[in-house]
Amino acid sequence: MTVSPTTTTVVCLKGNKRQMEHRLWEDWLQYAARLFDRHYGRWANDDPFGYNEAASVSLLAAAASFAGHVVQTEFSTQKKVAGHPVVGTRGTDRRYGRGDLLIRTEKRSWAFEFKQRFGKFTESYLRTDLERASKCADAIFEDEDGVPVAALIMNLSLIEDDEKIEKSCEVIEQFARNSDIDFCWRLDPPDKCAPTYFCFTIRAESTT
Numbered sequence: 001m002t003v004s005p006t007t008t009t010v011v012c013l014k015g016n017k018r019q020m021e022h023r024l025w026e027d028w029l030q031y032a033a034r035l036f037d038r039h040y041g042r043w044a045n046d047d048p049f050g051y052n053e054a055a056s057v058s059l060l061a062a063a064a065s066f067a068g069h070v071v072q073t074e075f076s077t078q079k080k081v082a083g084h085p086v087v088g089t090r091g092t093d094r095r096y097g098r099g100d101l102l103i104r105t106e107k108r109s110w111a112f113e114f115k116q117r118f119g120k121f122t123e124s125y126l127r128t129d130l131e132r133a134s135k136c137a138d139a140i141f142e143d144e145d146g147v148p149v150a151a152l153i154m155n156l157s158l159i160e161d162d163e164k165i166e167k168s169c170e171v172i173e174q175f176a177r178n179s180d181i182d183f184c185w186r187l188d189p190p191d192k193c194a195p196t197y198f199c200f201t202i203r204a205e206s207t208t
Contacts, residue, residue, distance in 0.1 A: 007190045008033040008040075014176050015183035020108060021202065022183065024067075028103075029185050029198060032063035036189060047189070049196045050157035053116035057101050070104040077111075079139040100136075102145060109146025112200075113137040116153040121168040126152070126175045134201060142203075150201040152181075156194035165194050172197050 010029045015022045036059075039048040049056045057073055064071045079097040101112040113136035115129045133150035140148035154172055159165050169186075176184035176199055183200045 008036050009188045011186045011188060013173055013184040013186055014181060015185075021110075021200070024105065025183060025200070026185065028060075028064050028067045028069070029187065031066040032060055033187055035059055035063055035066070036187065040189065040193075045193075047155065047157035047193065047196070049153065049155045049187075050118070053100075053114055053153065056116055056153050056155070057112075057114055061101055064101075064103050072102040073100065075099050075102045075111075075145075077145050078141065080141065081139075097139070099140060099145060100151075104146065110149050111137070111140045111142075111145040111147070112149045112151045113140070114151045114153060116155065118155050119158045121154065121156075121171045123171060123175050126154070126172065127179070130179065130181070130199075130201065137201075137203075148203055152197070152199040154197040154199070156196070159194060169195065 010026065010033050012022070012026060017023075036048055039059075040046065048059050061071045061073045075098060077097060077099055078094045081093050081095050099111045100114045103110050103112070113133050115133040117125065117129055129152055130150060133152060137148040137150040140146075142148055156165050156168055159168060173184075173186075175181075176197070180201055181199045182202050185198045187196045187198070189195070
């Protein structure tokens with residue numbers, strides 16, 4: 001299936017360009033931008049990342065598929081039980097659960113756990129969201145599902161005031177610079193629409 005050229009831009013705000021993730025994930029998000037444009041071109045003023053977390057992850061999954069990767073959403077897996085040491089393939093250290101998004105490439109696989117925020121952005125809220133995503137990612141067995149990644153989606157489309165959008169962008173970008181986030185990209189739509197941010201922490205560890 002042919003994906004039309006993008007007018008939405010993807011800007012990397014943080015990340016080591018020498019890491020594999022930078023190259024593959026930026027390409028992935030470029031496809032997400034193209035899908036954004038297809039959606040926006042048909043339903044003007046409708047942000048496909050402005051619905052909910054599940055809808056956003058489904059769009060990211062489609063983009064990863066266009067990028068040539070093997071993708072699964074809501075995949076069933078075994079997860080670590082908090083407070084129990086890992087003792088093997090059976091026992092009280094494991095429980096059945098689900099992960100949000102699994103992306104497999106020839107060289108590496110990643111298991112993502114997402115949290116999405118709309119509307120109100122403060123450092124405290126963002127830190128809490130990252131901790132929640134990290135707690136989920138920390139439960140993933142890397143040798144079974146791939147490298148665990150805590151991921152945040154921050155969509156500003158519900159904010160109508162331009163000044164509040166600008167302030168929210170400042171808060172998000174400062175948080176990305178000063179936190180444990182490894183990679184951060186901003187998706188800038190056309191027509192001065194509000195941006196969406198994607199932040200990722202590899203092998204995130206929960207502090208709670």
